[in-house]
Amino acid sequence: MSTATGGTAGDWDAIVVGSGIGGLVCAGYLVAAGRRVLVLEQHDVAGGNSHVFRRRRAYEFDVGVHYLGDCGPGGLLPSILGGLGLGERVRFHPMDPDGFDRIVLPSVTVDVPVGWPRYLDRLRQALPAEAEGLTRYIEICEAVARTCRTNATSAPGGKLPAVMLRWSRRTLTQLFDHCGLSARARTVLAAQSGNYGSAPASTLVVAHTMMIDDYLRGAYYPEGGGQTVAAALVELLESHGGTLLTKTRVGRVLVEHGRVAGVELTDGTEFRAPVVVSNADYRRTVLELCGGNENLPDAVVDRARDARMRLPTAVCYVALDRELPEQPNSNIWYWPNEDVEGAYARVEAGDLDELPFAFLSFASIKDPVPGSCCPPGHTNFQIMTACPPGYRHWGLDEGPARGARYRRDEAYLAAKNRLTDQMLDLAEAAIGPFREHLVHLETSTPVTQERYTLSTGGSAYGLQSWGRTGQRPDVRTGIEGLFLTGQNIHHGGGIVGVATSGAACASAILDRAVLPEVCRGAIYGNPELLPDRGADWDPLRVSRGAKRRDARGLAKLDHVAPAGS
Template identity: 55%
Template structure:
């Protein structure tokens, strides 16, 4: 029932209240499950980057509920999501600025007043919503002196979920016939064995894989793969330490790594190990590779400035299962993103954003959206022609046609 308040939901859900600060391993112990059964039921663990002994039960339950109700894929590929968001913002009078890094969130007299960019420009605003890494927001962008002592204490003691590495693979052939579904592949029947291996900084052989098949999910999209070709992504969890990857500091803090011998060696070792595991799971395909690109945690940190390069946000922030709310205690400052109480992943982040907007507007948006309400004015949205490029649109109007930038070839997209 989407109209229930948090208090009403808690009152009706005694089981949830009893287990909300317990781990997935606690539930497995309570049920007396075998090692193999634990691995099968926790197989989605790479989707949130935590072993059963550290995963809050609600986190795993939310992921399972998501897949049981059907996971969806945006027609045209994942880039369509930010492109659609930018279109809504710009068509309703907003502005999207990329390559405009924030140096500081301005707070005076306990209230957020705007931001200062790294080039010195000051942008004032009555509200600031930070989608940056939560710890960086508190400690670097705002400053601990503006937060309650409890918030500062939990943030200082916080830990992050494990990061992952990705191989982007394109083949000049189609994959052997398989279901149009994600693949979770495990080398061992004991999921904890794989997590212990990562804690020991051993990545070869790769203990588990998560594979997503873009060209199976949207076979008609020629911007994803030409006809007769395949496009898929191979992911696995990896050690988060900067030193392991050959960097003294992360790229978000100015660390250099891309040309160091250790980083290049680690990246190549990981690529080879992931390809070996992927061929165990899918069968031989290396002879058909036309494009292969690897992204490590340092790659992700360079782009999203997430602590440790994880896309999954906080693993620990106080008690088990506790995460920050969208309000911060600083008037006019709100937070969203992967570390908020509503979870990581697209669904969790989108839900957190709607809850943040609900707080700001004093309006319960989630029930409206669940019932199918469209909050934007569709008549204002731009027409998408045959040359629509979601990557260019996502950069914002000011940089949409900048020279020398990558573009998605839409010429081969079917009419």
């Protein structure tokens, strides 16, 4: 047996498959607790949906970090990073507290501010005829969110309040019905559903309220872009004795006598450890990496096979040779139709003749680091929308995870180009004409997402239903020593959610209440071990891992000032 690090069998206490933020957070807490940890990533850079890519030596685009909630002092993500000793390594810049999200419908516009009371005031001002129903809705959501946060950050115990017993397994549509809200009000309230990728009828009240509660505590953007979060976690991992290997794909999880024994790479190399954490797609973990029925009960395999994913998304990356006039530091959610339920139903049925929404995220306005994502005087922004599940819309029979070649397929390119034009049309309807100032345009489809992350169907948001609507697996599995983290477990949902999942997974392995401890100020990591950051510090380079840090092919930006420490 060979190992890529030159070690022998049993050299690792834990192996993490996948280097998304959930996997890196879990690995960070394990290595900070003294465990020998190996992280394996099939892509050439760590970070999952937090990573960036660069074009023309001028533009840097965030793949999935558009904005983060609750990143002020004492916030959830800063507490998780702070518990690793990274509190000074990642800085978050606040977006406009008076309106971090602008929701635009044909007949009404709502600027979403920080704070539940101010949010309710804005809603009642915009929809005065529905003030009573909106008040009831906000009271329920705020109570649910408060309970969820208390449960996540405190030691377990105590009875659930009545509001949770009533609403924890009900959908957003059922809550809308209970409050007697119109189609227009429902669209305003669910306009930000693109943050989790499912319709109100397929979304638990808990999932929606956890998302909106994070942002109502303040919306932020990481200074220097999303890659800075992953890079800080890689620095923590490596400085505490762990190892990250990129461009290293796991073929299967080794299971012997009912418990984990390590992993085997696609090239036959084996690494052995008594603990394996899968930050990979849940369905691929069960059906492929773990061998399905060979190692797991039929019921578990059947449930994974029948599970449905949240809707995938497409993102259009745009660069302009001018700045946008008078654009505030906020996102835009543009809904051309005021029926959110109908819009999602059409997408789920495979109809994209009319896009459900366009989400516009302006990185060059959010990031205070000069020139971090585009040259001075230019604009860098993204347009996102939801797409149908499966491959039919793209003219394909299967995806790249199974080896499908698609990038020059005529049907695929036709569908992609048509979608790009549609997204540009919606964006111009939201902010005015800009096509004549385009200097870079590139679209990522769900097929692209699958290629880079191996997620089922290219969904960035994980499972929609696992047995029943909204249900998801926990961090533990039916195999001793195998644990889960990431978008597919019940903590997951966006960057903050997967970071929480990583802390929860580490808690199960270490048998410690990690999240409550760090929220009270506990620090596992040793900041003194972290490396100095020189004037040429580059988070993308760091995220390649020590063994590939100086490999050829690293894209750079000509105009960027040195990052420094």
